[in-house]
Structures are given as structure tokens and as C-alpha cells.
Amino acid sequence: MEERISPTVRLRRLTRGIRRWRAEAGLRQEDVAAALDWSKPKLSRFENAEKSAGPAEVLALAAVYGVPDAERDQYVALALQARQKGWWQRxxxxxxxxxxxxxxxxxxxxxxxxxxxxxxxxxxxxxxxxxxxxxxxxxxxxxxxxxxxxxxxxxxxxxxxxxxxxxxxxxxxxxxxxxxxxxxxxxxxxxxxxxxxxxxxxxxxxxxxxxxxxxxxxxxxxxxxxxxxxxxxxxxxxxxxxxxxxxxxxxxxxxxxxxxxxxxxxxxxxxxxxxxxxxxxxxxx
Missing domain, CATH: 3.30.870 (Endonuclease; Chain A)
Known part of the structure; x- marks a missing residue:
């Protein structure tokens, strides 16, 4: 069966994961932003799906939150899929x-x-x-x-x-x-x-x-x-x-x-x- 991949759905899944990681780590947005030398609005955009976090950002977040390697790699793949072009975007x-x-x-x-x-x-x-x-x-x-x-x-x-x-x-x-x-x-x-x-x-x-x-x-x-x-x-x-x-x-x-x-x-x-x-x-x- 051919899998249908929509960057829209993948972005929403990625965003939920990023928010869950921070909640499970018990960290505030400002704490994470400071640790990564990001602005708080940058992290907020990733968490609200206003912008798609790329593979590098996902790796950085996973390191701060102590995410296991297998789960980290899964979300890196999601980040790549979320940046693909959907057929409708032509x-x-x-x-x-x-x-x-x-x-x-x-x-x-x-x-x-x-x-x-x-x-x-x-x-x-x-x-x-x-x-x-x-x-x-x-x-x-x-x-x-x-x-x-x-x-x-x-x-x-x-x-x-x-x-x-x-x-x-x-x-x-x-x-x-x-x-x-x-x-x-x-x-x-x-x-x-x-x-x-x-x-x-x-x-x-x-x-x-x-x-x-x-x-x-x-x-x-x-x-x-x-x-x-x-x-x-x-x-x-x-x-x-x-x-x-x-x-x-x-x-x-x-x-x-x-x-x-x-x-x-x-x-x-x-x-x-x-x-x-x-x-x-x-x-x-």
C-alpha cells in the first residue's frame, strides 16, 4: 500500500512532539531559548507550527530535552517531510x-x-x-x-x-x-x-x-x-x-x-x- 505523506500533517505531528518534549522536561520556553541561544519567539514559532523546525533545530531541542536517539531520529525525519512541497502547492x-x-x-x-x-x-x-x-x-x-x-x-x-x-x-x-x-x-x-x-x-x-x-x-x-x-x-x-x-x-x-x-x-x-x-x-x- 502506497503511503500518503502530507507535509501539513507531518508539521502538526512534529509540533506536538516538540511541545511534549518541553512539557516532559519541565522547562520554560525562556529556559530552552537561553540554552540554545535562540530568541523566545523563535521557539514559540516552532511550537505553534508558525514555522517548521528543520533537522538541525530538532537535533538541538532533542539534546536539551534528553530525548532518546531513536525518537530523536524519528522527529528529524518528520522535520524533513514537513519541509517537502505538497502536490497542491503548485x-x-x-x-x-x-x-x-x-x-x-x-x-x-x-x-x-x-x-x-x-x-x-x-x-x-x-x-x-x-x-x-x-x-x-x-x-x-x-x-x-x-x-x-x-x-x-x-x-x-x-x-x-x-x-x-x-x-x-x-x-x-x-x-x-x-x-x-x-x-x-x-x-x-x-x-x-x-x-x-x-x-x-x-x-x-x-x-x-x-x-x-x-x-x-x-x-x-x-x-x-x-x-x-x-x-x-x-x-x-x-x-x-x-x-x-x-x-x-x-x-x-x-x-x-x-x-x-x-x-x-x-x-x-x-x-x-x-x-x-x-x-x-x-x-x-
Missing amino acids: YGQDVLASNFEEYIGLESEAAEVHEFSGELIPGLLQTERYAAELMRAWIPQSDDVVMKERTDLRAQRQARLHDTNPLAVRTVIHESALRQLIGGPEVMREQLKHLVVSAKLPNVTVQVLPYSAGAIPALGLPFIVLSFPDREDPDVAFAEHLTGSVYMEDPTEVEVYTLNFSALRSKALSQRESITFLNRLAREL
Whole structure:
């Protein structure tokens, strides 16, 4: 099985290790900075993933903390991986809107994606025409080159659904997203049919949350929870807003999102019922 390596995930793992080393050593940031003749802000940037510590910095920290050689070498390797370029980084900042680049880095190594979508079809399940209509509606509007590159980026993400070791996607989509006529009846009919086809993949679950469900958890608050193949990498919750996004890694916070997703799934139609619902909507258009 080919291992997927994301520098984003490796940097987060490296950062957690660096913080743990200092906590276990019982040292303050100023103590460590003084021992290494660093500034305190430099160490803080490494501990907060604002900058990736290189192999030399990891070796220096390991020496101060008395880290065993085997563990030290493991984190030196992480430092090298964290400085690699991710496949998505060939796209410019105009393509990777706001801090979505970090999300792509996380998703590229994730094993599972759990997504609740209230008004839009989840990106991993969007058709090219549906996505293009959304991009044309954005303000400020992007030029044709950026839109083409964003389309390609989305296709690269969606390709993971068909890998030998595919990404598992579990979605709950509110009925309002399915009835919103993005691009008109023809585009939406194609999109609904694509959801049906996607739902038949063994690694994809699509559940519709109908209007009849009434009051539901997280109403108006779409979110994603990412899980990773290595237990050392904790789940991450992700939520977007108009000009950026928020990531949650604190286990207590992530557990809230996990519980809400489970509750949403229990209120949604089953996979079989959802496919029937989607086919009916497509026929009505």
C-alpha cells in the first residue's frame, strides 16, 4: 500500500512532539531559548507550527530535552517531510483561497472525511459544472485562469475517492442544498445524478436530511471532521466562514463535532432512502 505523506500533517505531528518534549522536561520556553541561544519567539514559532523546525533545530531541542536517539531520529525525519512541497502547492495563492491550503494538506492524508453540508453540495462530490457556477458567483470574481486551476484542484481532490486505498467520505446533506438551483435545472439534475452514482461507491455514504426533520443539531453551521490513518494524528474539525476558516484540534471541541455529526446521521434518511429521494428530485427538474 502506497503511503500518503502530507507535509501539513507531518508539521502538526512534529509540533506536538516538540511541545511534549518541553512539557516532559519541565522547562520554560525562556529556559530552552537561553540554552540554545535562540530568541523566545523563535521557539514559540516552532511550537505553534508558525514555522517548521528543520533537522538541525530538532537535533538541538532533542539534546536539551534528553530525548532518546531513536525518537530523536524519528522527529528529524518528520522535520524533513514537513519541509517537502505538497502536490497542491503548485497552485498559486489566488487558487488556494484564504487558508484553504492547510485544509487541502490535511485532507490529502486523511483516511475519513465526515461532512455536514447545509446549503451546498460537498466539494468532493460536486460536478464540474456545478462547481463552475459557484465560482462564477463568488465576490470578488476570479479570472478564467484561476477558475480553470480551481477546477483542476478539485478534480485532483476527487481522484482520491477512486484510489486503490480510497478516501472514505460520509456526508449529511440538507435538503435545501439539493433544491438550490445552482446553474439551473440541467446543472442540478446532473449534480443530483452524480450524487447517486457517488453514493454507490463502497467508500462513500450520502444521507439526505429532509426538511421534515425539523429542528436539528448544528442548523446553519456546516462543518467537516477529518480522521487520519495514524493514531498519532488526532481528528481535526474544520469550519469555513466568508473570509477564512477555523480548525479545532482540542479533543473536547472535536468530540462536540463528532457527537453532532452522529446526531445528524440519526435524523437523516438512510443511504437507500437518500438515493430514492435524489432520483425523485432529479426527475422533478
